[in-house]
Amino acid sequence: MNTIRWFQFSLLLLCAIAACQVVALENQSHKGSLDSVTIEKLTGAKGKLDATENVFKVSVPRTDLTVMVAGVKMIPAMGFTSWAAFKPAGEQVMVMGDMVLTEDQVNPVLSMALDNGIEVTALHNHFLWDTPRVMFMHIGGMGDIEKLATGVGKVFHEIKKTSAVKVPAPHTPLVASKTSLDPKIIETAIGAPVEKAGEIYKVTISRSTMMAGHDAGKVMGVNTWAAFAGSDKKAVVDGDFAMLESELQGVLKALRSAGIFITAIHHHMTGESPKIVFLHFWGTGSVNDLAKGIKAALDTQASK
CATH class of the missing domain: 3.30.70 (Alpha-Beta Plaits)
Structure with a gap:
């Protein structure tokens, strides 16, 4: 009888340990997962999960632009897609991305990013002989997923808003060779x-x-x-x-x-x-x- 009871007790103990391990694994998995629904909602962009790297990436092709590079008519898939990728980083989330901008969009979009907790890490061209001139603004950040996704969403929205209104290039009629300043x-x-x-x-x-x-x-x-x-x-x-x-x-x-x-x-x-x-x-x-x-x-x- 004692042997049977000991066997039953051991079996129950093993089951309890196994259950705890399952819960721990589930919690760990949940902790390291990304809320893709929230990201898509707050960024206003559709995304795709890369299960291998556990990265959720949202993309916004610049279909509103007609860009010619050295006589070649470009399409978004050839490097004219704005994107932001989200990845768990311990208790926080990391975001990295690249925004495709015309010259007149650069500073309004840059300011929108800075005002909403998104870091701007680079700004440069990716092409030569492009018409219109296109600049690429790289972004980054670390923090709360809702704050980061909201910031990226406002950046995407600013791109859309400024694309709809063509702003003339700044024009200051002065000659640099004729200076009278103090x-x-x-x-x-x-x-x-x-x-x-x-x-x-x-x-x-x-x-x-x-x-x-x-x-x-x-x-x-x-x-x-x-x-x-x-x-x-x-x-x-x-x-x-x-x-x-x-x-x-x-x-x-x-x-x-x-x-x-x-x-x-x-x-x-x-x-x-x-x-x-x-x-x-x-x-x-x-x-x-x-x-x-x-x-x-x-x-x-x-x-x-």
């Missing part, structure tokens, strides 16, 4: 010396990194610069920010808040340490407003 306004606002090169007033701020074990700095191209032309009230500025990766989002937000356009985000070197990211910009307005906008972006780097 350089002291720039020096006062930015807090850095101004150099005159012909009719252009330029501020250059050094950064540094290591290349193959050697210092690389200002003269080697590791610098932030801004070149001003025009008059005090009607000026143009263009330039390049050199940033650590951790500084990029702050600089982007500051420049866009000042109404300065972002024209490219990419790297100029490989193998450097620390990694330096470069951001090109363009803006028009009064010298004082433009210089203050650049100073605000510099201040975000100082705070880092």
